[in-house]
Amino acid sequence: MKTSRDAYGQQLLAQYQSQQPTVEIIERDDNYIDTGSDPGLYFSEYRQWSLLEKRAVKLAKGKILDVGCGAGRHALYLQTKGYDVVGIDNSPGAIRVCKLRGLKRAIVRPINDVNKFKPASFDTIIMMGNNFGLFGSFENARAILKKFARITAPDARIIAVTFDPYKTDNPLHSSYLLLNRRRGRLGGQIRMRVRYGATVGEWFDYLFVSPDEMRDILSNTDWRIEKLLNAEEANYVSLIQKKSS
């Protein structure tokens, strides 16, 4: 089996080179398989975004770090608007695509390595496209939130998009949530991998949380939920504010 960390990046590169949307295929560790994001989403322009996504991006201010920037749709938009923005992604293919598309500051860096940035480098960290999920787990989220506190200025904010996994009527998802609880994980801690062509990505954890679970994760950290957008729906945005020290 040809395993690669970067099935995701290969998919983005192929889309960029062919200018054709490709179908994303995601496999979960209970063998559930499905298509992921809508074809073309990663390359979508501002005018094609949902109202929620537009509202979320509007909350960014100052110097911005885009965590899990993918093909760079948000970072490129913010760069065009004159913001000082850095995109990081653990996918070399994704970062290559960002650079090809004109993003000035794009770095291959996993979220766990954000402490490589200097203290107080950013005013806003954006985690768009469900990228709150990149925290991966409860414990890892708390460890990274500490790093986020260090690399951000006072009064900084995190704009995080996620999906409440309990708002599902699909029995395959409900039983997976239960399986996760039984093995001591958060319900929405999805173990998944990307499949692209003959390339099988590595397994990784991607975390979906309810607003209550997000509150738990943030409790006794440097961060608190300031505002939720669209909280009554499955897909919602959290504006997370740094507490004044």
Next chain:
Amino acid sequence: MKTSRDAYGQQLLAQYQSQQPTVEIIERDDNYIDTGSDPGLYFSEYRQWSLLEKRAVKLAKGKILDVGCGAGRHALYLQTKGYDVVGIDNSPGAIRVCKLRGLKRAIVRPINDVNKFKPASFDTIIMMGNNFGLFGSFENARAILKKFARITAPDARIIAVTFDPYKTDNPLHSSYLLLNRRRGRLGGQIRMRVRYGATVGEWFDYLFVSPDEMRDILSNTDWRIEKLLNAEEANYVSLIQKKSS
């Protein structure tokens, strides 16, 4: 792992029940994964078919056996046109869908069991939607062609759709064709399985052939190619005629 023979049938049932096209996901034994038929294809109506498909179905006459009838789109069309048509499929889910959709004669039966039909039962056997592939291999094709000869009348015909696998510019497909040759298989003898939700179908062989390979398969059998439609393209139809005895 929940393995089931009938990921394909589950997919058809879900589409039938929800009236929503679902995306088909096919995995090949080199880990290549891709979406299969276009969503909704299995339930498409005559007016939505390709010109080639319409021309192929028009070649049917007399009593018709639809091998691998799927959700029954061709059999139902022919039934509406007044033909005496029997659909067989090895997928219980597919046959259930055919019955729910009004196909009068639909039987769960793998292609290898066609000799359960009485001698001279049919004038036409249709293998639509690339179903020449159900022969699976060179040897199996020849064994089943003998059974086809027995269950059909003199002057019977097979209408077979396939896809010339060598007409590809995808390097992943080209290298798979080579892999197959090296392991003593026809290039287009695809070992694949259907994935649907958390259900993993069983591996099976599905055979794609060039016109020359089809001629080899038919040589010294009761059958010969009478006419090819669209042979200059990858997807083509073969009208296969029973030799006069």
